[in-house]
Amino acid sequence: MPALSELELIKDRSRQLRGGIAEGLADPVTGAIGEDDTKLLKFHGSYQQDDRDLREERRRQKLEPLYSFMLRARLPGGVVTPAQWRVFDRLARDYASSGLRITTRQTFQWHGILKRDLKPTIAAINRAMASTIAACGDVLRNVVSTPLPVQSTAHAEAYAWAARLSEELAPKTTAYHELWLDGEKLVGEPEPEPLYGRTYLPRKFKIGLAIPPLNDVDVFAQDLGLIAIDEDGKLAGFDLAIGGGMGVTHGDPTTYPRLAEVIGFVAPEQLRAAAEQIISIQRDWGDRGERKHARLKYTLDRRGTDAFKAELERRLGFALQPARPYRFEHNGDRYGWIEGADGRWHLTLHIESGRLLDRGEQRLLTGMRELANVHTGDFRLTCNQNVIVANVEAADRERIDGIVAAHGLDGYRRQSAIRRHAVACVALPTCGLAMAESERYLPTILDKLEAQLARYGLLDAPILLRLSGCPNGCSRPYLGEIALVGRAPGRYDLRLGADFSGQRLNRLYRENVGEAAILEALEPLFARYAAERSTGEGFGDFLLRAGLLAPPPPARRIPAEVQA
Structure with a gap:
């Protein structure tokens, strides 16, 4: 057995x-805690970080x-009540350094919280009927779900399952209440x-629930993807897709992105047991020697x-x-x-990089x-870092529109399609894994890509752009x-060719290049796309x-010598 x-x-x-x-937490000498801790x-639910922009100067x-x-x-x-939003907003102003940030897993992050403020912040989140337990770590993370409750009663049922799995499969340790809530x-x-x-x-283990179409x-990026099957407006059950994951290590061919593969269907009453047993098999079979x-x-x-x-079928006792x-x-x-x-309305707003x-x-x-302060419905965070003002009564739309326009939240009306569909991770200066800029670079590269796209009449062409400061795949x-x-700073792998439905991985097109080389590579591709695309054909498909x-390429497999 390999060493742990x-x-x-x-x-x-x-x-x-x-x-x-x-x-x-009680040590007043340092702003940090111990390495193991x-x-x-x-x-x-927390990562210790430092400001990498200031690291050398402080040294x-x-x-x-x-x-x-x-x-x-x-x-x-990603469901947030107005009361919760007001609490989270206050915490961002009182304790965080850079507002509220919507993540790619339908939740909020607060950055720049000092050690002395960590406990009161967590306690306030819990008083707002939310939690931070299992938002990070080697456990089931935040369960994500298609956020728009618009098509049928199946949407509400599906969300209820996301909430139930999150609650019932969360860690049960009392350490959380002991440390943060004076338990x-x-x-x-x-x-x-x-x-x-x-x-x-x-x-870590991720579950995502999607409702076709x-x-x-991005259900196939999840460890366990749940594809809700809606038959005649009712939730018939879920197709199970297992084994998705985006993390890679540069220079290590034994690491690779992978899409989940569908292995079968379960009825709603079977879902909880299936999810638990899939997690338990990974607990027992997963590699504990090489992370x-x-x-x-x-x-x-x-x-x-x-x-x-x-x-899985053996542990479940059914096929x-x-x-x-x-x-x-x-x-x-x-x-x-x-x-x-049901006649209620839902307004999706674009939030660049999720940063409020x-x-x-x-x-x-x-x-x-x-x-x-005025909304009577709820808010829904999306996996693309946006926010939905959900469950709005028809009579309230005009008031909502007025607030949105007055504060510049209506940018989606004027933005290019590539800007509306761009996703970026935090990266520098706070992420310890970042090798290059991402969130801070997104506006710059978007301006230049838009200039290229405008030359070919492609500003309205929906193109999925993803930026990541490292190969770990949060975006x-x-x-x-x-x-x-x-x-590295200013240098990226350029990858192309995924589809617009999250069912095909892209592939490496240019390795370790700077901005000039990226734009030079894309220019002729945009020209060809504009001239030769079929009606409705996506950029990656073209x-x-x-x-x-x-x-x-064929599916990747761990070489035999690594398996040993």
């Missing part, structure tokens, strides 16, 4: 995620890095988690999907039904007003606060029709059809 990774040992001796976090802190001054903490909420399906201190050794055991999962959660190979996608490629399915047919049309968001089946701040005429944070770059994956990209 260091993090497995840390989890094993953590006493169910307690470690020395309490002592580290920073890893345990992720399970509680010269013989100061420690400017440590702070990123905090992430767990909001199943009773544990005496003696804690009992192992009923699902996660002593050492939790080998790596919308794949706006780069610890996601479910590598477990499947090492052990075989057929073997995994057989084990999966054959998968039901479905069809996805696109994986972007639909902007503007949409009427729901007040900048010049765009007073996004203030505008959303004003909406939260799901391997599903972008155009994607930039950071290599590149393949025209022979401008090689056909998709």
